[in-house]
Amino acid sequence: IEETLVLVKPDGVARNLTGEVLRRIEAKGYSITDLKMVQAQRALLEQHYAEHEGKPFYEPLVEFMQSGPIVAVRVAGQRVIEGFRSLAGATDPTAAAPGTIRGDLGRDWGLKVQQNLVHGSDSPESAARELALWF
Numbered sequence: 001i002e003e004t005l006v007l008v009k010p011d012g013v014a015r016n017l018t019g020e021v022l023r024r025i026e027a028k029g030y031s032i033t034d035l036k037m038v039q040a041q042r043a044l045l046e047q048h049y050a051e052h053e054g055k056p057f058y059e060p061l062v063e064f065m066q067s068g069p070i071v072a073v074r075v076a077g078q079r080v081i082e083g084f085r086s087l088a089g090a091t092d093p094t095a096a097a098p099g100t101i102r103g104d105l106g107r108d109w110g111l112k113v114q115q116n117l118v119h120g121s122d123s124p125e126s127a128a129r130e131l132a133l134w135f
């Protein structure tokens with residue numbers, strides 16, 4: 001069975017959308033197999049977002065991810081990596097399709113970083129790496 005890392009980012013936690021995100025994961029039929037709330041340290045976020053180092057949104061992203069608690073979730077199911085990314089929708093919440101987490105619940109706030117409520121691993125390699133970092 002495949003596993004992925006889902007993060008409810010600080011904007012999602014602050015807006016009390018943790019339950020809504022978990023509800024959608026469970027309603028789809030995936031299993032939550034581990035979960036915790038954390039105040040992420042910078043070192044963890046630098047590792048998590050290593051591929052984006054040097055991009056213009058990198059520093060705002062790392063700052064934003066430290067702005068409040070994050071809920072980290074281990075989710076299991078057949079093809080769950082692809083499936084959760086489909087549930088989450090496009091990175092830009094304005095462009096994300098209605099029916100997705102970002103499309104239904106997110107919007108652009110005119111900030112330097114897309115505050116798009118959730119993260120989901122994008123490949124089996126990323127999932128293994130990220131789950132080892134967060135759990």
Ligand code: ATP
Binds near residue numbers: 089114116
């Ligand atoms: P997706 O892979 O669907 O784009 P993601 O969350 O994995 O979603 P990444 O491309 O890995 O997105 O980028 C990580 C995060 O950085 C995004 O979720 C978003 O918060 C932020 N981000 C990405 N691209 C931009 C951008 N062009 N401007 C501002 N913030 C961005």
